[in-house]
Amino acid sequence: MDYLSLASIVCAAFAVAFGAIGPALAEGRAVAAAMDAIARQPEAANTISRTLFVGLAMIETTAIYCLVIALLLLFANPLLG
Template sequence: MDNLIEIVSVIAAAGAVGLGAIGPALAEGRAVAAALDAIARQPEAAGTISRTLFVGLAMIETMAIYCLVIALLLLFANPFV
């Protein structure tokens, strides 16, 4: 039974990292594309747009980091094993 829990934990960790990286990657791509479009339309606002973009990218990236933390917990500090 312990062996099955370990196998499921590894699969769940791989799924958490794999699926948890898709959402932020797509969101970051859309955010950068929208920021570049906005800078192309209003070059004088590039500083404000870039600053807002970096804050938004940091918020988006936290989802991937949380998925990584969950995967590491499943692998190294699993409460079920």
């Protein structure tokens, strides 16, 4: 195993690991804000939770991007040929 594939594997792991940090924090904030909003306005809970799910999915997309990059590195690394 040469260094390039080793670096690819390590970088893939790092990409997923660090790529998950940002969305995790963001989703935490989003959920906290949504909870706050629902506590203030329980009657708007439906709209808020629907918007929350959509927002979470959008945020999650960031982590998914990282996952895609990692998978690219692992399975379809253009440098490895």
